[in-house]
Amino acid sequence: MGKDNKAETAITPTRSLDYAEWYQQVVRASDLAENSPVRGCMVIKPWGYALWENIRDVLDDMFKETGVKNAYFPLFIPKRFLEREAEHVEGFAKECAVVTHHRLEEGPDGSLIPAGVLDEPLVVRPTSETIIGDSFSRWVSSYRDLPLLINQWCNVVRWEMRTRIFLRTSEFLWQEGHTAHAIRAEAMDRTLQMLDIYEKLAQDYLAVPVLKGEKSASERFPGAVNTFTLEAMMQDRKALQTGTSHFLGQKFARASEIKYQSAEEKEVYAWTTSWGVSTRLIGAIIMTHADDNGLVLPPMIASSHVVLMPIIRKPADKTTVMDFTHSLARELRGQYYHDRKIAVEIDDREAHGGKGWDWIKKGIPVRVEIGPRDIAQASVFVGRRDRGPREKESIPRDQFIKTIVRMLDEIQKNMFDRALVFREKNTKQIDSQEDFYAFFTPKNQEKPEIHGGFALAHWCGNETCEEKIKTDLSVTIRCILPDAEEETGRCIACGDKSTRRVVFAKAY
RNA sequence: CGGGGCGUGGCGCAGCCUGGCAGCGCGCCUGCUUUGGGAGCAGGAAGUCGGAGGUUCAAAUCCUCUCGCCCCGACCA
Numbered sequence: 001m002g003k004d005n006k007a008e009t010a011i012t013p014t015r016s017l018d019y020a021e022w023y024q025q026v027v028r029a030s031d032l033a034e035n036s037p038v039r040g041c042m043v044i045k046p047w048g049y050a051l052w053e054n055i056r057d058v059l060d061d062m063f064k065e066t067g068v069k070n071a072y073f074p075l076f077i078p079k080r081f082l083e084r085e086a087e088h089v090e091g092f093a094k095e096c097a098v099v100t101h102h103r104l105e106e107g108p109d110g111s112l113i114p115a116g117v118l119d120e121p122l123v124v125r126p127t128s129e130t131i132i133g134d135s136f137s138r139w140v141s142s143y144r145d146l147p148l149l150i151n152q153w154c155n156v157v158r159w160e161m162r163t164r165i166f167l168r169t170s171e172f173l174w175q176e177g178h179t180a181h182a183i184r185a186e187a188m189d190r191t192l193q194m195l196d197i198y199e200k201l202a203q204d205y206l207a208v209p210v211l212k213g214e215k216s217a218s219e220r221f222p223g224a225v226n227t228f229t230l231e232a233m234m235q236d237r238k239a240l241q242t243g244t245s246h247f248l249g250q251k252f253a254r255a256s257e258i259k260y261q262s263a264e265e266k267e268v269y270a271w272t273t274s275w276g277v278s279t280r281l282i283g284a285i286i287m288t289h290a291d292d293n294g295l296v297l298p299p300m301i302a303s304s305h306v307v308l309m310p311i312i313r314k315p316a317d318k319t320t321v322m323d324f325t326h327s328l329a330r331e332l333r334g335q336y337y338h339d340r341k342i343a344v345e346i347d348d349r350e351a352h353g354g355k356g357w358d359w360i361k362k363g364i365p366v367r368v369e370i371g372p373r374d375i376a377q378a379s380v381f382v383g384r385r386d387r388g389p390r391e392k393e394s395i396p397r398d399q400f401i402k403t404i405v406r407m408l409d410e411i412q413k414n415m416f417d418r419a420l421v422f423r424e425k426n427t428k429q430i431d432s433q434e435d436f437y438a439f440f441t442p443k444n445q446e447k448p449e450i451h452g453g454f455a456l457a458h459w460c461g462n463e464t465c466e467e468k469i470k471t472d473l474s475v476t477i478r479c480i481l482p483d484a485e486e487e488t489g490r491c492i493a494c495g496d497k498s499t500r501r502v503v504f505a506k507a508y
Numbered sequence: 509c510g511g512g513g514c515g516u517g518g519c520g521c522a523g524c525c526u527g528g529c530a531g532c533g534c535g536c537c538u539g540c541u542u543u544g545g546g547a548g549c550a551g552g553a554a555g556u557c558g559g560a561g562g563u564u565c566a567a568a569u570c571c572u573c574u575c576g577c578c579c580c581g582a583c584c585a
Contacts, residue, residue: 010546012520018578018579020578020579021578021579024577024578025519025520028519029519035576035577039575039576039577091584091585092585094583094584095583095584095585126585127585156585158584158585160583160584161509161582161583161584162583162584164578168584168585219585220585221585222585227585241585244585246585276585278585280585309545311543311544311545312543313542313543313544314543351546351547352542352543352545352546352547353543353544353545353546353547354535354545354546354547355545355546356545356546357546358546360546369544369545371543371544371545372544373544374544381544381545389546390545392544392545447579448580474581
């Protein structure tokens with residue numbers, strides 16, 4: 001096949017042709033992860049895990065700056081712990097994996113059979129409020145023990161009916177922060193403070209613009225008093241929840257007996273919070289930035305920043321080209337891109353032009369081709385992932401080294417700006433029910449095209465209206481914006497008086 | 509869990525209707541030729557056709573069951 005017949009895009013199908021399939025192909029082509037033999041679970045490959053490590057490092061620093069300490073709690077939670085908070089049970093019971101045995105014995109046909117029955121079944125943590133609460137109940141006895149600010153990095157298991165790599169897997173990696181406070185307002189401040197940290201992570205590091213707001217009652221975390229959320233718009237215009245922070249009031253404190261003696265010598269319950277982000281963020285990066293040529297990584301958390309691709313025309317050139325390449329790598333690696341050393345890959349495979357596409361698909365921010373001609377004029381040939389695959393330019397070597405940090409910053413900014421423009425273009429104020437329904441109804445029912453977006457519409461606050469919209473259109477309230485202007489209008493569902501708009505969208 | 513679609517070398521697919529040697533493109537390996545960019549030629553490795561059972565002289569193909577993936581629905585942090 002001649003190169004003229006090659007597909008125009010590195011990923012097939014394209015986003016507009018089949019978004020769900022495109023997503024899977026990007027995950028595969030970029031070498032981030034793969035499905036595992038275990039239903040609903042994923043294997044995160046090095047290129048993908050590096051993203052998680054970078055996200056983790058950034059967040060971990062930000063947490064610690066606010067006084068949070070890391071700890072680790074068990075994977076297994078006694079069933080009775082989970083039973084302590086009624087709403088919590090209701091929310092999670094259906095998706096719990098339960099360990100009932102502790103030993104395997106060889107059966108008659110040689111296969112292994114679970115043998116020792118546990119006295120009390122153990123639940124594989126779907127979240128750790130209850131078991132951390134148990135510890136907190138012992139750690140807190142005086143108001144002087146508060147606030148207690150704890151985080152853990154771990155995996156959790158939620159037995160999902162429908163899974164999607166990175167977006168909803170049965171097992172995923174996350175961090176869960178848990179705090180206990182003597183004063184209600186302080187707990188609420190902490191809840192919002194952590195949401196701000198997530199917002200900073202999403203916008204400044206992942207280049208994912210987010211809306212920050214509160215969940216309606218029906219979308220709340222099971223057992224929470226208030227749930228706050230970050231909502232991002234993916235390229236199919238659906239919303240993805242990219243982080244949550246919960247004000248738990250005293251509900252979990254009562255369930256777990258987290259109480260202490262106040263300065264007034266009274267026995268009182270603590271106020272608690274919990275907050276988390278997960279490997280789902282990687283899904284958000286993919287669906288916000290990736291294009292029909294594959295992944296596009298924001299430099300701030302990219303698995304690696306630059307790939308150097310030596311082009312060796314004649315065996316005689318090899319030493320010169322490789323020396324040039326290694327010295328360039330050395331100088332780049334000696335620099336910092338914000339708090340991280342610039343990470344450089346050297347790809348010296350003999351693959352002609354083909355390897356350039358491999359790196360485009362993997363989403364590396366900057367590709368550098370180094371051939372004898374470049375070396376002769378002390379320059380490098382540079383391609384950026386925020387531009388077209390063939391839009392490459394020759395840059396003097398010294399200038400490249402001097403400006404690499406600025407170039408990465410530019411890419412980072414372009415990615416954020418592009419995503420923001422996309423969200424704004426697909427966010428509409430909608431006032432009539434007719435327009436609202438039209439907005440969320442695909443023209444082709446058989447094979448729905450990408451449609452809809454975020455609708456800013458009035459809601460009276462009534463749950464039955466929320467329910468009706470959900471039943472009719474699969475559209476939910478993503479969040480209630482705290483800083484939304486007071487504005488008189490009519491509820492999009494029932495027409496009753498409303499004082500504010502909320503964000504409606506289809507969601508993952 | 510309900511409805512629909514799909515499982516054939518690493519990836520993408522044809523073959524199935526009408527049973528008869530398991531194929532194609534990309535990728536991979538070897539050699540030669542190339543070399544400013546998804547290289548060309550030649551050779552090669554790799555598949556118990558998702559799994560189990562059945563029908564048949566013969567099953568990727570027909571039948572039954574089962575597992576997985578995708579879409580829609582239900583549900584969901």
